[in-house]
Amino acid sequence: MKSNLTLIFVVALFLIGQSSFAQKKELTGTVIDDDGTPLPGVNITITDKKAGTQTDFDGKFSLEVEEGDVLIFSYVGYTEITKTVGEEDVMDVTMKEGESLDQVSISTGYQNITERTSTKAVSKVSSEDIQNSTEASPLRALQGKVPGLFIGSSSGQPGESGRVILRGIGSFNGATNPIYIIDGVETGQAALRNLNSDDIEDINVLKGPSATAQYGNRGANGVIVIKTKSGEYNEKLDIHYGSQYGFSKMLPINKELMNSKERLIYHRDYLGSAKGFALNDAEIDALARATDTRWRNQFFQTGTTTKQNLRISQGSENLKSSTAFNFYDQDGVIKNSGIKRFSFQNKVEGKSDDDRFHYKSDIKASYSRTDITPQVGVHDAWSNPALIAYQGAPYLSPYDPDGSVTKTGGIDEQKSMFLVWQSPYAILNDVKLNQVQQDRIQLMANFHADWEFVKHFTAGVDVNANYQSIIDDNIIDPSSLRAPTETNDDLNHYGSANNNDRRPFRFETKANINYNNTFGDENEHTLNVDLFTEYHKNYQNSFGFFTGGLNDRLLETDQAYLYDTKENGEYVYVPYLDLRKSEQISGMFSYFALVDYDYNERFGFSGSIRRDASSRFKGSNKWATFWSVAGRWNLDAEDFLEDSFVDNLKLRISYGTSGNQKIGGNDFSALDLYKSTYSIYSDAYINSTGISPDVIGNGDLKWETNKQFDIGIDFGLWQNKIQGKLDFYHKKTLNLYKGRPVSPVFGTSEVDDNIGTVANKGFESYLKYIIFDNDEWTISVNGNFAYNRNKIKDLPSSDENGVIENGGGSLGEGRAIGEHVVGRQIGVNPSDGNTLYLDKDGNVTEKNENDDRVFSNKQRFPEIKGGFGADISYKGFTLSQKWVYTANVYRNNYDVTDLESEGNSGGLQNSTSMFRSWQDVGQITDIPRISTPNQAQVDHDLNDRFLQDASYLRLRNVSLSYTLNEEKLKHHLHLPLHSIKLYVQGDNLLTFTEYEGRDPESDGLGGDSVGNYPSFRTFSVGLDVNF
C-alpha cells in the first residue's frame, strides 16, 4: 500500500505542478456500492491536505477541491478507491465490497486490531462465507475455510455440529472443543444450533499463542469469536428479508448389499442356516420375487429445510440498532428427525456527542426443538435405525398381506417378544412412535460501556449473562413394541417417560482500563495497554424424572402417569417414579494485562500476562500464570521493498502459554475432585439405602498448560491480487488430564491426574489469487492446506515400553493421540480359511491375542485437511464452489464390519462381498471362512481388517446466484428495493474416497464411524431482499 501511496504522491505532485493555476472548485458526487445502494458515511480525504468529508444518508458528498487533488474513498468492508480530480465537477464512485489487508479488523474478543498491526495468528471468516448455509449450526459452514480448523461431522442429525479440532488434539480425554464467544458471551458448542448463520457478521478463529493467551484460563483449545451484525451510525432504515428452501437426500452407501435372492442363497450355500437354509431354488425364487425390501426406503425420506430471516437496522448520529428474527425448520433424512428454531436478537449501541462514551446492549433469545433419532450412534443394528436401514434382511416385508405397513411382520408379539425386538419392525416402530426430543431455550445478554474519562484513558465494563434451559423429553409410547422393556412387569403398564431439564447459567463481569496513545515527533509510536479483571461463575440446576408404565392417553402430560384402577374408578399414581435433581457451581477469577506497541506500522510488539484461579483446584495449585510475547515486522514498509510487487509483507513471531481446567471437558463435570467424597444411594442391598465411597480425592490436580510457538507470514502481491498467510506452529500441552490406572485395591481402576505431555506441530497456509477483476468479471480462486502432527512426548506411569495399555485405546510415548493400536491381519489362510495375523514379533499366526496389537501409525484424526474453491462473477451472476478434503486419517469402519460379519448372518444383512468367503481348500480370498473360530475376526482392537483410509475429497457446496441491483430495480423495474439476490446451491454433491460404507466424514465418538446419522446431499434455492 505504501508503495501505492508513494506513487500517487509522485503523480499528484506532478499534476499539481502541471496545474499550478488550478482553481478551487466545489466537487459533488454520489458513492454507491456494487448493487447500486448509496453508501452513507464513506470517508473522503484529500491526500496531501488535512481536509475531507463524509457522504450523507444518500451517499452524496460535496467537497472543495483543486484540480489534481488526489481523493481517497474509504469505507469499512469495501476496497479503498483513489481518484484524481480532473476538470469535472461531479464525481460518482462505485465501491466494491472487500477489504484490503490493512483495513481488515480482527477481534480477539478483548481487543480489536487492524490486520496490519496484528502480531496474532488469527483467521477471519466474513459473512459472505457463512450466509445462506443450509445447516442449522453455523459451524458447519466453516468447514474447509479456516486452515488448521477441523470440523468433523459426527452426525447428520439436524442441529448437530460435529467435532471441532483446532491445531491438533491437546488432550487425552477427547475434549477438543475450542470455546465460543458470541458477542462477548462465552457459550458451548451445542448452543450454536440456536444461532442463525445469516446474522453473523464475522468469525475470528484464534489459533496462535498471543491470541489464545488472552484467554489464559480457557484458551488452550483455541477460541472462536463470533460477532453478529449490527446497525451503522448514520444509516437509513435497512430491511433485509431472506428466505430459503431446500431438500436433502441420503448419500448412497459405498458398498453393495445383497438382494433378497442373494441373501437366501447365501444362507443356503454359505452359512448353512437361517431363513434360506432349507429352501430349494424354486422356493428361493418365489420368496425373492415376492419380497426384496430395501429397508432404507422405510427409514429414510427426503428431508426439507426452510429458513426465513428478517433483519431491520438503522442508525442516527449517536444511536444505532439492529433487530433480527429467524425461523428455521429442517426435517431430517431419517423419518421423524428434525429441528425447528426461532431466534430473536436486538442490539442497541450508542455514543456521546464527543465520542468519549459508548455503550451497547445486546439481547438474544432463541428456542429450538430438536427431534432426535433414537439410538443413533449405538453399535447395535437391533436398535439403531441408521444401521438397520442398511442391515435389515431384504426378504422381510415391511407390509402386511393386505398392503398396509406391518407392525410385527407377522410375528406374534405376545408369544415371542424377543423375536420382534430382533427385527426391523421394532425399530420402524420406535422411529414412528417413540420420542427423543430436546428443547433448548437460550437467553444471552451483554451490556458494555466504556468512557474515555481522561484523554487516552478509557474505562470499560462488561456484564454478560447466558441462561439456557435444555429439556430432554424422551417417551417410549406404551403401544410401541419396545414398551415392555421399559417398565416394571408388576404393573402391566408399559412405556416410560424420561425427562431431564438442565439449566446452566453463566455470569461474567469484566472491567478494564485502557490506555491508548500515539506520540513522538512524527506520531510514530502507538502504545495500547489494557488492564482487566474478570469474574466468571457458572451455576447449573437440573431436575429430571423417570417413570415407567404409562397410560397411552395424553403422553405429554402427567395424566399419562396415572392409571385407572377399575375397582373404584379412582386415579392412582403409578408407584414407580425416579426423581433426579442436582446442582453444580464452578467459578474462575482472573486479572491480566495486555500491551501492544507499534512503531510507524513497521514494527510492533505485544504481550500479555494473566493470573487465573479456578474453583477446581486447591492450595497452591489454585492459581496459575499465563503469558505471551509477540512481535511483527511489516517488511513492506521498508525501503528495499518500495516500488516492488510486494504490497504487503508481514512477519509475525509469537510465543505464549494458556491453560485448561475443565477436566471433564465442560463447565460442570469433574468438580470437587480434590477431595474424597461419598455418595448415598437408594438401591443398595435389598433396596436399602447405601453409602458408598465415590471420589478418591486428588489434592495434586492442577492446570493443564499449553505452550505454543508460532511464526507466520502474511503477504499481498501485485496489487494484492495474490494474498496469503503461512504459519508454522509448535504447541506443547503439559500436565494433561488423564485417568491414570491405579490398583483395583483402591476400589477403582482409574483416578484423574495430571500426567503426560503432548505436542502438536504443524503448518497452515492460505492463498487467494484474484485472476481477473474488472467491472464485469471477477474470477478468483482460493485454497488452504493444513498439516498437523501429534505426538505424545511424555507419559508417566506407562510401562517399560512407554505404553499405557488400554486395548485399542492404548497410548504410547512417541505416538499420536488417536493412533490405532490393532492386531495385524494379513489375509486368509488358503488351507483352512482362517484369518492370518502377524503376532507382535511379525510371525504369521492364526491366533491373535491382546499382546499382539501394535501401533499402526494410522491416525483417527486427520493430519492433513483443507479446502479450496473458486468464485466467478459476471455482472450480477456469481458462481462459487467449495471443496473440502482430509487425508492421513483412518477409521474403524463398523459399517463394513457389520456387513461382512458372520454375526449378521441370521436375520440381518451382509454385503455381496461375503460371497468371497473362503469355502474350498486352496481358495485364495480376502474374506475368511464363515465360522472361523477366532473371535478377533470382528474385534477392531484385534484386527485391522476394517481399519480403512478415510481420506476424502468432497464438493461441499456449489452455488449460483444472481443479484439485481438498485439501479435496475428502481429505474427499470420501478420496485422500491435496494437489491434482490436469487440463488440455487447444492451441498455434498460429489465425494471421492476409497472408504467403504456410508460416509468417510462420519466421525463418531473416538473417531470411528459407529452407525451415526449419515450425511446427506442438499439442494436449496433462496432469495435475499433488501428494502
Next chain:
Amino acid sequence: MVIKIKILAFLLFVSLLTSCDNATDIDQPGSLTSDVAFRNAEDLQDGLNDVYNGYNVDGEEIINAVFADNLKKGHAATVEYKDLYNHVLNSTSPIPIWDPRYLTIDHTNHVLNAYKDMEFDDTPEGQEEQSEADNVAGQLYAMRALSHFDLLKYYAESYTDTTKLGVPKMDEVLDNFDFQPTRASVGEIYNFIDKDLDKAKNLIQDDFNDNRYLTKDAIRAIQARINLFKENWGKAEDLADELLQTYPIASPEEYENVYKDESDVGVIWKRVAVQGDVALAALFYANSVNFDGHVIFDMSNDLFNALDENDIRYNVLLKDPNDPQGSEILGKNDPGNNLLINKFPGSSEGPLLNDAKVLTSGEMLLIKAEAEARQDKVDKASKSINKLLEHRYTDDDYETRNYDDKSGALKDILKQRRLELAYEGHRYLDIKRFSDALNIGIQRNAVDCQSYDADECNIAKDDYRLNALPIPQSELNANDEIQQNEGY
C-alpha cells in the same frame, strides 16, 4: 487527572478482587465428605448395605461354569464367552472376581475406619447404638475375610503351602495413588482371615439370625469351607457337623422351592437379588429362561448324562422337556440337544433374577462327607452321602452308597458336589482340589466341546490354568510390583 485514574483503577480492581474468593472457593451442593458421611450406627448400616450390594457371585459363576465341563454353547449364542470356553485364559479374560472383591474390601475398610473413630456414650441409648454398630462391624469383618478368601481361592499359588504367594492383603483405606500392592503369602492371608472372622464372631449378636446377612452361623460355614481348602479335615468336619445340627437338609420339594426363592430350608446365607442386581441366569439366557429367551449356554451333555431322572436335581437343573419353551432332548450326546438350565428360573423380582444361595446345609454335608473320606473314614462318608441322597430322591430309589475305598468315595463325592452345586461357583475349584487325589483334569465330552468349535477339550491335571487364574490386566496396568501367576 492522575488522581482520577488512580481512583478508578482502585475501585475497579478492589471491588472485583474482594469478590474473587466467592468465584474460586466453592463447596459443591451435596458433596458428602467422610466426616459427615458416617455419623452414627445407622450410617454404618448404610455403609454395610453398600458392601453387601457390591458382593456378587457372577464372576465365580462364570469361571466355574464356562471354563469347566458343565456347559455347552446355547443355540442363540454367537461369540459370547467363546474364548473363555475355548480355554483361552489370560489377564484380559472376562472374570469379574479380582476387581469387585477388592472393591468390596476397600468399601469395607472405609466403613470400618468410621466405626473405629466412633464413640458412644454410656447412656442406655448409647449402649444400644454401640451394640448395633458392633453388629455391623462384625459383618464388615466377615465380609472382608470372605472376600480375601474368595481371592485366595482363585489367585493363590497353593491352598496348603502357606509360604506360597497369596493375594494382596488390604486392611486400610488408601490415599497414595502410587501404592502398588504386593502379594502376601498364603499363610499371612489365612491368619488375617482367621483374625477377622474371630473379630466378627465377637461382634455379631447371638440373636442375629437373618440368613440374608452374615450371621455367626454363616461365619462358621465360611470357616468350614476354609478348613476344607486348608485340608484341615477334622476341623472342617466338626464345623460342618455343628451347622448340620441347626440346618436341616432340604427335602426334594423344599430343595426345588429353595431354587425358586420360595423356601429357606438349609440356607445359611443367601445373597438376595432384587431388581437391578446381577442376574445369575443372565449367563445362560439374554432375555428369559425360555427356549426363545436367547440361549447363550445350556447344560453340557456330560452333566446331563450324570443326572438321574429320579433325582430332584434333574428337575432343578433341567428345564422341563414337556414345557413348550423347555429342553429338547434328541438322544444321548446328540449335537442337537438343547438342555436348558433351570437352576435359576427367575423369581417375582424379575425373569432372570434369583437369590444366590451362597452357603447351604447341602454344601456342609458334602464338606463333612469329603472330610470324612479324606480322613479314610469311608463308612462315615457313605453315610453322609446316603443322607444327602435320601433328601434328593422322592421315592428313595437311589443306589445306597457303601464305598470300598477312599478314591471311590472321593470320586462319588466330587460327582455329588457337581450335581448339588452346579452353576454355583464350585466346579472349576472342585476339579482343581480333587485333581491330585483322583488324578483328573478338566475333561469335556467331545460333543460339548465341539458345540463352540473348541480346539481343546481337556485341561490336564498339572496345567497352569488349573493351578490359578491370571492376575487381571487392571492390576497389571497400575502395578509393576505384583507377580503374575505361573504360565501367564
